[in-house]
Amino acid sequence: MNDAELNETSGLDLVILANYHGPQAEMEARAVESVLRAAGIESVVEGAVGFSSVPFEVSVARNQFEAAQQVLAEALAAGPAAAEQAEAELEVSGDGVDVD
16 A cells, blocks of 8 residues: 555544443443434444443544534534434434334
């Protein structure tokens, strides 16, 4: 691999956006994953289910890190009420995914 190829792929390297500890860690990481996905940002969640001492990490591509930070900050600032409203709008519009 030459330097040009390496430079073209460096933005695809994963970087940790957030990590969560404790019994709610997986739920928090999955919520962040969902918010990012709604904004068109792919992410990877890693952790060990059933081991509260092991953190769950949410990673994104390096070239999407700043956008992901912004999306996460906006979601945190909007709070749980905004998340509930967005979920309700998805249910009404039929854009949500049925898992039943």
